[in-house]
Amino acid sequence: MQKAAPSRVTETVTAPRRVSVLGATGSVGRSTLELIGLADRPHTVVAVTANRNAKRLAELAVAHGAETAVLADPAHYRELRDYLSGTGIEAAAGSEALVEAASRPADWVMAAIMGAAGLRPTWAAVQQGTRVALANKECLVSAGSLFMQAIGERGTTLLPVDSEHSAAFQALDGSRPENIEQIILTASGGPFRTWDMNQLRSATPEQALNHPNWSMGDKITIDSATLMNKGLELIEAYHLFPVEPHQLDVVVHPQSMVHCLVQYRDGSALAQLSSPDMRTPIAYSLSWPERMPTSVERLNLAQISRLDFEPPDNDRFPALELARQALEQGTAACTVLNGANEVAVEAFLARNIGFLEITRLVAHALQGAEQAGLLVEPGDIDEVLVLDAAARQLARGLLNEYGHSST
């Protein structure tokens, strides 16, 4: 018996898609450009951006035929211009140029700048109103309500790129909120999952950067070691999906193959599984609602033979609970949590504080912000940036109090 061909959800479109990659030189940015190069459908790269890495940005711009390449740091403009001389690719630098690049009409924009530095460019990408693939979780942590409101008003399609949120997006598949009981994010537990407090006290940046499963930028890798990354992801999930904070949970899963489970009210739990490789969620955001081929290693469950799960240990890794508290307190607390955490991670990488002091510093900054009356809900992105700057100042002041020089 011949089987009828299944009807397609969407037509295959062959017109080139215009795409931009913000944070192109980073771990997510480079994987994105690699996938764009492999996609069935032709793509025109509009803008690629970075902070200071002029050489790598120029190489990527040339390799992908970008229209413009933009650095956030104007001190490296000449270098970029010289690398791009004679290629016909525009070179620009500075925060305004970055926002202008993100605002250029494009069908799809990857937002993969690291940290709160991504707020303004991602905001600009959202305002131009097409598809935004969101890797930069700090945008939703610091300004989630404002972003989601703007996305609703502009009719922008937001596609989550964080592996757990991409997994939830796939497992939810547009389900009605009343059907969802819980969203359970998985956490690898990072390199220190089995370490005791004494070992954690003397953990070095090299040890913290040695993630067992994922290859990522430095900041998110340190966040994974403290479990702050999972805390930021809880806040991100709250804004992305129709759930309340008590419906979000975390389970440690050292193999990082199950990325998220959605528990439904009838007792079904739908999970998404894949190898720990960011190319899978990036590819899904690029091809959604279709799927594109990738060379990501396939899961061989018989070979893997077992998957482990355990509860997170809040005594050794208090960052997760701290983020949960900030989520309960509101946007201002989340903005302070994020800004203070970025300062603390930088200080740890510069060996100015120890590993356990990262979360301690963030907790003190949150207390300080509350005592100083700073936890007032920001009304717009400018107010978020003012609060973010105040949180950083507070955190740097604490670094000095701890007896360490600020970064």
Ligand SMILES: NC(=O)c1ccc[n+]([C@@H]2O[C@H](COP(=O)([O-])OP(=O)(O)OC[C@H]3O[C@@H](n4cnc5c(N)ncnc54)[C@H](OP(=O)(O)O)[C@@H]3O)[C@@H](O)[C@H]2O)c1
């Ligand atoms: N890596 C992952 O697997 C992963 C997974 C989920 C979510 N994410 C999220 O995706 C984002 C990017 O992560 P990543 O690991 O790709 O980071 P990364 O490797 O450190 O790359 C960061 C990118 O942002 C640029 N950048 C840094 N500071 C900037 C600034 N002040 N202004 C403008 N651009 C700036 C960098 O440019 P330069 O090269 O010039 O410094 C680089 O292009 C983060 O928000 C992270 O939480 C990452």
